[in-house]
Amino acid sequence: MSVTLPRTPLYTDHYEYTMLEAALRDGTAELPCVFEVFGRRLPTGRRYGVVGGIGRLSEAIERFRFEDSDLEDLTSRGVIKQSTAEWLADYRFKGDIDVYAEGELYFPGSPIVTVSGTFAECVLLETLTLSILNHDSAIASAAARMVTAARGRPILEMGSRRTHEAAAIAASRAAYLAGFVATSNLEAGRRYGVPTSGTSAHAFTLLHKSEIEAFQAQIDAFGTDTTLLVDTYDITQGIRNAIEAAGPRLRAIRIDSGDLDVMATGARELLDELGAYDTKIVVSGDLDEFSIAALAAAPVDIYGAGTAVVVGSGAPTAQLVYKLVEVEGRPVAKRSEHKGTTGGRKVAVRRHKPTGTATEEVVVSQGEPEPLPGDKRLQVPLFANGELVPQPSLEDSRELLRQRLISIPWEGLKLSPGDPAIPVVQQHGGE
Amino acid sequence: MSVTLPRTPLYTDHYEYTMLEAALRDGTAELPCVFEVFGRRLPTGRRYGVVGGIGRLSEAIERFRFEDSDLEDLTSRGVIKQSTAEWLADYRFKGDIDVYAEGELYFPGSPIVTVSGTFAECVLLETLTLSILNHDSAIASAAARMVTAARGRPILEMGSRRTHEAAAIAASRAAYLAGFVATSNLEAGRRYGVPTSGTSAHAFTLLHKSEIEAFQAQIDAFGTDTTLLVDTYDITQGIRNAIEAAGPRLRAIRIDSGDLDVMATGARELLDELGAYDTKIVVSGDLDEFSIAALAAAPVDIYGAGTAVVVGSGAPTAQLVYKLVEVEGRPVAKRSEHKGTTGGRKVAVRRHKPTGTATEEVVVSQGEPEPLPGDKRLQVPLFANGELVPQPSLEDSRELLRQRLISIPWEGLKLSPGDPAIPVVQQHGGE
CATH class of the missing domain: 3.20.20.70 (Aldolase class I)
Known part of the structure; x- marks a missing residue:
């Protein structure tokens, strides 16, 4: 790959820096925190989601570094004060990120990404993380249904002209992840090795x-x-x-x-x-x-x-959210009728019959699921102490998804609207 | 703006280079051509579209230049032969591009962009042009309806997390164009001067x-x-x-x-x-x-x-197309029941009552509309002989749109599904 991609520290919402500044001032910036990414629901009628964008996320976090021009922009526009700029000058993420592997399936409440570190270092990654996962998962999820519908016939991706020019490259990658055989997009060929045709x-x-x-x-x-x-x-x-x-x-x-x-x-x-x-x-x-x-x-x-x-075939965004669930080891949660969250770090396993068919996903907050035969743990490390952990290739992720779509009950592959392919059982470790 | 954006020559579909190669071989590459960008229809029920992305398009065309690494990638992957790579090495667009100004309204059949030059230089810009205009126009069109619905109350754009990280920046810009007052997206603040808040x-x-x-x-x-x-x-x-x-x-x-x-x-x-x-x-x-x-x-x-x-509020892409309409001065057109095109370069004017209310848009192929009082010509130069023509600022484009939304009949601002706010009358210059 001979393409230099832009730095990402301003691919961020203003409020992340506002919160950073206030937290640096009152000393809460250094508190150890856990944030989680999950979806409250799947797009209407969809039976599964496909995790897309993990490989792009890891690259984008590595490009989350500040040069003087970035800090000058933020201070000159009054987003942050000089003292905050000094703190940011040698920012790099030094915490841990665990993820559902790229190509893994997810369901409502699946803890797809878990970000652990200080409040300051984690809060800055909210928008970038969500942008990448919301886009790429939406495309991969739609593309996987098309691959199923094609019953083994190959599908070429040729939609670049109908979406933002950079989103097009990511969409090509996500469609290939989902089982498309090639793309029209030349930059996806160069950057990600997706076969191109036209x-x-x-x-x-x-x-x-x-x-x-x-x-x-x-x-x-x-x-x-x-x-x-x-x-x-x-x-x-x-x-x-x-x-x-x-x-x-x-x-x-x-x-x-x-x-x-x-x-x-x-x-x-x-x-x-x-x-x-x-x-x-x-x-x-x-x-x-x-x-x-x-x-x-x-x-x-x-x-x-x-x-x-x-455009995600009716669901252009995966609607994933990034929520604080733990501060200094204590669970925290927003209380709200429609947008409530469950506090505490989650551990997720998927349960299977002896035949290999998935039966349910168990998500335990503040504890470990009772181990059963056929369990698969779903979270794998992406960053450990700020260091990128070697990741599967895009080809490997493509094969993972292929296997996962075989593993769910056959009703889960129906195109018609229905419930999630398997239920997600939420448990509390204390119970 | 201290951000270096990527070169764009591979933000392109494979087939544009395949066509280039075949055209270079048989001598048709140098034929003078005219391509046009238009939409066959508006998204279901919408009454107008807003032209978005012209400012980004001009920048992206200026970054459509090849470095050795780009050409090596194309030849090593077998997309083009060495002789084509040599032709591309000093490619730059030397033709003319006329556009509906950013912030202008458009309707079905409006010739939003007219690209004139050799087949070779024009055909390469298809995907890049459409990606930018399809995205930015979709967002601006949706955002303009929200601004109307808000009846003068300010709207902040805060959707970055729900779309691709680079699309988010363009979406912020398009929402501001449409009358939003600020964005959460910091990179849109830096790159385009959109006010940020959070x-x-x-x-x-x-x-x-x-x-x-x-x-x-x-x-x-x-x-x-x-x-x-x-x-x-x-x-x-x-x-x-x-x-x-x-x-x-x-x-x-x-x-x-x-x-x-x-x-x-x-x-x-x-x-x-x-x-x-x-x-x-x-x-x-x-x-x-x-x-x-x-x-x-x-x-x-x-x-x-x-x-x-x-995500364009139900219409995530403007569905604009880029079609060859003239070769060596003769009109050309695809014949098809559902996807036919009208040959010949178009000239577009919008007609108005003495009060300033728009009554219709007249689009004439191969000729000039009969001049009437109150006519406004809609096409302005963006590139002339390959040189970028100075463009209005984003603030100016924002004001243009504000004026245009005042100029259409009031039914055109209704949110309910309906016909285009004004009819587009297609005429042939020969008639």
């Missing part, structure tokens, strides 16, 4: 005097191992032109408009009639998990998903 | 042994010109504690949970009873344009909006 847009056909000239130009440049976009003018003629230009060894055609079921069926018949038995059919155009599922019986080989995946 | 979270109260100690710490650090968050435990007691700690000159209290209408009403009565007549009430907690409108009669002074604004 051939041509309608513009390339329109640029040429005729469709067949455009196809010929593409074949001349890339050979027949390419995908021709056949729906610029008339799809039937487009397919005939494609096979005329490329011959029956053409790798694939792509259809980006119309009723994709009807179009794909007609295209398959015509391709077979033209002897192009192995030419694959790629379809794209506002596909989400539901429209992918509806194409199960259509002769489609590859899906291209864009808008729906990068 | 005081404390529930964590700060929980950190202390009692609520009143926490309030006292905040007052000690910032004086009474601060906002105390009063709903950590019991709101009534919280307000009593706040005034006890700060006295009746306290600037504001904030309520972040519960039925905000009921809570604000009770809070106002209690504050008045305590003599804190000038203490303002800030409310937050999943506010969108509809819940803001519903609080019109409640004694609220300031709104804090988070999730809804940063």
Whole structure:
């Protein structure tokens, strides 16, 4: 990776520095604290969430360092006083962060991230941590449902143009984590090693005097191992032109408009009639998990998903929160009817039948769950005493998610609205 | 601005380079072309869109330059051949870009951006241009409705934690463009001069042994010109504690949970009873344009909006597209029932009554609209012969939008679903 990413200390909400300043002044800044990240609920009807962004979070925390220009900005705009700037000058996070591994499933109340350290060092990481996890988990969670709906057919991610230019890179990564096979986004290829793919847009056909000239130009440049976009003018003629230009060894055609079921069926018949038995059919155009599922019986080989995946298919944020749960070892909690929290550091295990099927997640505050056969502890270290712990590769995380989706009860994979795939049982260690 | 932002040439879809390579090979790369950005429709029920991101787009295009490491990445991963890399080495956009000014309104078919130059130089900007405009316009469009719903009461943007960490910065900027008064996001403050604000979270109260100690710490650090968050435990007691700690000159209290209408009403009565007549009430907690409108009669002074604004309040992307409309002066267009385009470069004017109320937008392809009194031309230069044209400040764009929202028929400001505020009349210059 030869890209230098920006420092992150100002990817933060103003109030984190305000609280820091007040806490430095009254001596509470150094109190040992525990913060936790969790979701109060899943997006309406969803049966599981996928933890995304842990790898990006670790990088972003390593870039949470101050240079003089950062401190000058904060003091000159009156966000902090000089004394606070001096404290920040050699800030680095020296505490511990435990996480649900990237690709792990989560449910309402799962303690996805646990941040332990002084109040001062932990409070500054709230917004950055949430931004990364809320975005990447939302995308990974939506993408995983599309992968299930595709029943083994590959899906390409091509939604960069429909989301913020930097979010697009993270979305590509999250979709790949969830089982997509490639992305259109070149920076995701460079930065995260996600395979990239792409051939041509309608513009390339329109640029040429005729469709067949455009196809010929593409074949001349890339050979027949390419995908021709056949729906610029008339799809039937487009397919005939494609096979005329490329011959029956053409790798694939792509259809980006119309009723994709009807179009794909007609295209398959015509391709077979033209002897192009192995030419694959790629379809794209506002596909989400539901429209992918509806194409199960259509002769489609590859899906291209864009808008729906990068905006989380109806749930653009995971709505995770970052809450203080312990101060000097004593549990603390906000009391509120709708937004209450449970105090105390949590330990989480997932219970399984002997067959390996998950049955429930047990979350114990201020204690340890009673050990049972088939238990899997869900929290692993990300930072220990401020040092980054070596993490699984993106490929490993991808495989972890694949395994986890096999482990939940089959109802958990249904696209229809329903309860979480497994219940989360909250216990108190003192009970 | 002391932040170095990343280069953007790989914030691009793979197929743009594939098309470039094929076009360089067959000589079409140098053909003069016109591409346009437009939306086929507004998000369901919306009556206008707000153009956001033009200022960010101009910066991003200036950062679309290749260093050796970029070209090495593209060639080593097989995206392009060496000959294409050589062509890219001194790439810079040398054409023209005309735009609807940032803060301008748009409607279905409005030619928001017109990019003129060779096919090669224009095709590479597709994804970057769309990513920026689709994100920022979605946020600005949602935020503008919230500002209307607030009827002059100020709104603070505090949604950074619910969206990608870089998208958050752009979202703050777009919300400010739309009339929000400040943001929690510090990087938006530094980079774009958006005023920032923030005081404390529930964590700060929980950190202390009692609520009143926490309030006292905040007052000690910032004086009474601060906002105390009063709903950590019991709101009534919280307000009593706040005034006890700060006295009746306290600037504001904030309520972040519960039925905000009921809570604000009770809070106002209690504050008045305590003599804190000038203490303002800030409310937050999943506010969108509809819940803001519903609080019109409640004694609220300031709104804090988070999730809804940063995810576009149900429309997280503006769904704008980037289409080739002219090659060597001849109009080109995709033919399709659902995704067809109109060929030819467009000129757009907005027509107005003598009172200044807008009546329609006229978009003429391959020609000029018949001039009428009250016409406003909507397209202004952003780049001319590759040189950036001086642009209005963000403050100017904010004022432009404010004026534009006054100029549309009043039905256009209704929150309920409806038709676009004014019709767009498409004409052909040849007619």
